[in-house]
Amino acid sequence: MTTLLEIADYRLAFDTFDGTHHVLDGIDLRLDAGETLGVVGETGCGKSVLARSLLQLNPSPPARVVSGAIRFRGEDLLRLEEAALRRLRGRAIAMVFQDPASYLNPLLAVATQMEDAIRGQDSAAGGRPRPRRAARALAAELLSAVGLPEPQRLLASHPHQLSGGMRQRVLIAMALAGEPALLVADEPTTALDVTVQAQVLALIDGLVRARGLALMLISHDLGVVSASCARVAVMYAGTVVEEAPTPELIARPLHPYAQGLIAAVPDLGRPEAKPRGMPGSIPSLLHPPSGCRFHPRCPLASERCRVEKPLRRTLLPGRSVACHHATP
Amino acid sequence: MTAPLPEAPLLEARGLAKTYLTPRTAFRPPGRVAAVAGVDVTLEAGASLGLVGESGCGKSTLARLLLRLVPLSGGSIRFAGQDITDLSERAMRRLRRRMQLIHQNPSAALDPRLTVMSAVAEPLRIQGIARGRALHDRVAALLAEVGLPGDFLHRHPHELSGGQKQRVCIARALALEPQLVVLDEPTSALDVSVQAQILDFLGALRRQRGLSYLFISHNLAVVRQVCERVAVMYLGRIVEEGPAAEVLERPQHPYTRALLASVPRLGVAGVAAAAPGDPPNPADPPPGCAFHPRCLVAEPACRTTAPALNFARGEDHRVACHVAARRGLPEMTETT
Ligand SMILES: Nc1ncnc2c1ncn2[C@@H]1O[C@H](COP(=O)(O)OP(=O)(O)OP(=O)(O)O)[C@@H](O)[C@H]1O
Numbered sequence: 001m002t003t004l005l006e007i008a009d010y011r012l013a014f015d016t017f018d019g020t021h022h023v024l025d026g027i028d029l030r031l032d033a034g035e036t037l038g039v040v041g042e043t044g045c046g047k048s049v050l051a052r053s054l055l056q057l058n059p060s061p062p063a064r065v066v067s068g069a070i071r072f073r074g075e076d077l078l079r080l081e082e083a084a085l086r087r088l089r090g091r092a093i094a095m096v097f098q099d100p101a102s103y104l105n106p107l108l109a110v111a112t113q114m115e116d117a118i119r120g121q122d123s124a125a126g127g128r129p130r131p132r133r134a135a136r137a138l139a140a141e142l143l144s145a146v147g148l149p150e151p152q153r154l155l156a157s158h159p160h161q162l163s164g165g166m167r168q169r170v171l172i173a174m175a176l177a178g179e180p181a182l183l184v185a186d187e188p189t190t191a192l193d194v195t196v197q198a199q200v201l202a203l204i205d206g207l208v209r210a211r212g213l214a215l216m217l218i219s220h221d222l223g224v225v226s227a228s229c230a231r232v233a234v235m236y237a238g239t240v241v242e243e244a245p246t247p248e249l250i251a252r253p254l255h256p257y258a259q260g261l262i263a264a265v266p267d268l269g270r271p272e273a274k275p276r277g278m279p280g281s282i283p284s285l286l287h288p289p290s291g292c293r294f295h296p297r298c299p300l301a302s303e304r305c306r307v308e309k310p311l312r313r314t315l316l317p318g319r320s321v322a323c324h325h326a327t328p
Numbered sequence: 329m330t331a332p333l334p335e336a337p338l339l340e341a342r343g344l345a346k347t348y349l350t351p352r353t354a355f356r357p358p359g360r361v362a363a364v365a366g367v368d369v370t371l372e373a374g375a376s377l378g379l380v381g382e383s384g385c386g387k388s389t390l391a392r393l394l395l396r397l398v399p400l401s402g403g404s405i406r407f408a409g410q411d412i413t414d415l416s417e418r419a420m421r422r423l424r425r426r427m428q429l430i431h432q433n434p435s436a437a438l439d440p441r442l443t444v445m446s447a448v449a450e451p452l453r454i455q456g457i458a459r460g461r462a463l464h465d466r467v468a469a470l471l472a473e474v475g476l477p478g479d480f481l482h483r484h485p486h487e488l489s490g491g492q493k494q495r496v497c498i499a500r501a502l503a504l505e506p507q508l509v510v511l512d513e514p515t516s517a518l519d520v521s522v523q524a525q526i527l528d529f530l531g532a533l534r535r536q537r538g539l540s541y542l543f544i545s546h547n548l549a550v551v552r553q554v555c556e557r558v559a560v561m562y563l564g565r566i567v568e569e570g571p572a573a574e575v576l577e578r579p580q581h582p583y584t585r586a587l588l589a590s591v592p593r594l595g596v597a598g599v600a601a602a603a604p605g606d607p608p609n610p611a612d613p614p615p616g617c618a619f620h621p622r623c624l625v626a627e628p629a630c631r632t633t634a635p636a637l638n639f640a641r642g643e644d645h646r647v648a649c650h651v652a653a654r655r656g657l658p659e660m661t662e663t664t
């Protein structure tokens with residue numbers, strides 16, 4: 001397997017009127033072709049900023065890269081010209097977001113928007129955009145591929161005539177137009193009902209397998225990540241604190257934050273296990289805690305944790321943890 | 329369990345209905361939405377009833393009907409033995425001390441200009457219950473009860489986390505010593521670690537104060553943890569109702585089963601897409617059983633006749649399904 005994506009010591013800050021927010025603090029992650037990686041963590045920990053970084057979609061200013069590299073097939077995205085990035089967006093890396101409604105134009109028919117997206121991909125690839133009729137044929141094909149019946153009728157409709165689940169399928173279909181190698185999905189089912197969420201997760205799962213896509217799925221819901229991803233990275237306040245095969249993380253989290261997070265999730269399968277809350281609250285990124293960013297809430301914290309940032313180290317095969325005191 | 333049986337339930341509603349008339353917009357013609365279509369609710373004093381169902385099925389509308397915050401289109405409500413269906417607005421205002429509503433979004437429920445002290449003191453002042461020093465002490469005691477230290481008294485909402493804001497909202501709702509608290513998705517806007525704290529605290533509060541909860545949530549695991557009984561809604565109707573353990577472990581309605589199968593489980597790869605299609609449009613409900621277009625066991629009768637909510641497994645568990653009523657559904661198999 002070749003490394004498709006490699007994020008190395010990536011630091012990103014936001015310079016705002018009240019100061020510098022140290023939002024991503026040394027992210028290291030890699031993803032091979034066809035692999036599925038979930039990113040979980042609580043609100044504000046930097047999941048969406050990380051996702052947007054892969055396509056350089058964080059507005060700059062205020063965003064400022066402090067250090068690091070994001071290599072896609074060996075090429076550092078942070079050093080690419082805007083034109084080269086445009087070629088990458090959609091063709092190599094495609095994104096799907098939480099709120100499908102805001103990525104569709106309410107005034108245009110689905111057909112027009114899909115044709116525009118497909119033809120836009122053609123020009124970004126350096127070629128001449130295919131004729132509208134050919135683009136429409138591909139659009140219909142893609143809509144069938146995401147399980148939407150009657151693609152022709154759907155193409156003629158406007159976004160408001162579609163349910164939330166259908167709109168998300170349309171956006172997934174559009175994301176497939178450029179035949180990307182990596183699909184980045186930021187809370188793709190959070191706005192959907194649970195029965196519809198199950199359909200969309202099953203769809204993503206099927207596409208990943210059928211097309212050999214790599215998937216980076218961002219969610220605050222450990223259940224969603226369990227369902228869809230073989231590996232998971234747990235984020236806390238802009239750092240990845242633990243990375244592991246998903247079932248192993250759920251069965252035996254090693255980082256104190258991952259332990260707290262999993263203990264807090266109510267589990268339908270085990271109603272007798274009472275979820276436990278975590279004391280304290282998410283730290284300010286304007287003045288992040290010194291040393292380990294989790295130390296003010298951590299039951300294991302020592303003096304060393306207050307001064308020295310723990311580096312992520314491999315504790316078990318395939319499992320790495322950023323904690324001075326975690327043991328396998 | 330040997331709690332003394334009260335004479336009448338705290339809250340008893342029969343045949344509740346609410347139809348909204350929706351105006352014409354650029355996108356659709358005017359119409360009628362039967363948001364709640366004939367619902368019975370019984371809540372015993374000190375009990376907790378969970379109300380689950382997907383977006384738009386009428387959970388919040390039902391909550392507002394029960395508290396008489398919106399006019400009824402049909403049905404009747406008794407609260408603490410008294411018929412409140414046609415009670416005057418003035419009489420209702422006095423009664424509202426005893427029934428409180430807590431919303432999903434604590435940020436929207438708090439006035440950004442008011443300190444915590446003012447926000448919690450407001451209902452006490454309006455009802456003329458306490459003033460001056462007594463008011464201050466009462467508010468401080470309420471904050472202590474919801475786990476906020478005294479130095480929070482003078483903070484503003486923007487200085488609080490989401491979980492702290494929700495605690496302030498709970499303190500304010502408790503100020504008038506209600507008997508019934510309706511919680512409409514009280515933790516949906518909170519992070520999971522904060523949710524666990526709030527749920528734990530809500531459970532302890534109910535036991536200490538003998539409160540009754542109507543607890544609305546789309547999260548089945550949360551309801552399982554907090555509630556003794558659960559009612560499942562689909563398109564304005566209750567389709568299944570019974571003890572939480574019974575309904576969530578031995579669901580009888582195909583919709584309840586689909587809902588449970590759709591919940592992604594921790595540490596389990598994959599999820600079953602157990603109900604095809606989308607929830608129906610409430611302005612254009614399917615005939616017969618509203619679930620039939622998505623139901624995998626539907627029969628011809630399901631397309632024409634709406635099933636009544638009848639006893640399923642024993643006296644305590646009711647289900648509105650033709651198939652379940654006649655021959656029961658096969659035992660649930662593990663999700664595939
Ligand atoms: N344009 C911006 N300017 C300043 N700060 C920003 C900007 N975008 C994001 N941030 C900050 O970066 C941090 C991480 O935000 P991000 O949206 O990535 O969180 P998240 O993990 O996706 O949370 P959620 O689960 O709520 O979506 C937050 O503190 C946020 O306030």
Ligand SMILES: Nc1ncnc2c1ncn2[C@@H]1O[C@H](COP(=O)(O)OP(=O)(O)OP(=O)(O)O)[C@@H](O)[C@H]1O
Binds near residue numbers: 610
């Ligand atoms: N004021 C109103 N005017 C018109 N229609 C309304 C009004 N309030 C609610 N509805 C409609 O009534 C139906 C039930 O809405 P309700 O808010 O009770 O659902 P819910 O179960 O609480 O959903 P959610 O889980 O999204 O909060 C929906 O179709 C909604 O669009």
Ligand code: SF4
Binds near residue numbers: 293294322324325
């Ligand atoms: S490094 Fe220290 S503070 Fe951080 S998680 Fe580990 S023990 Fe806790």
Ligand SMILES: [Mg+2]
Binds near residue numbers: 047048049
């Ligand atoms: Mg986000």
Ligand SMILES: [Mg+2]
Binds near residue numbers: 387
């Ligand atoms: Mg609601």
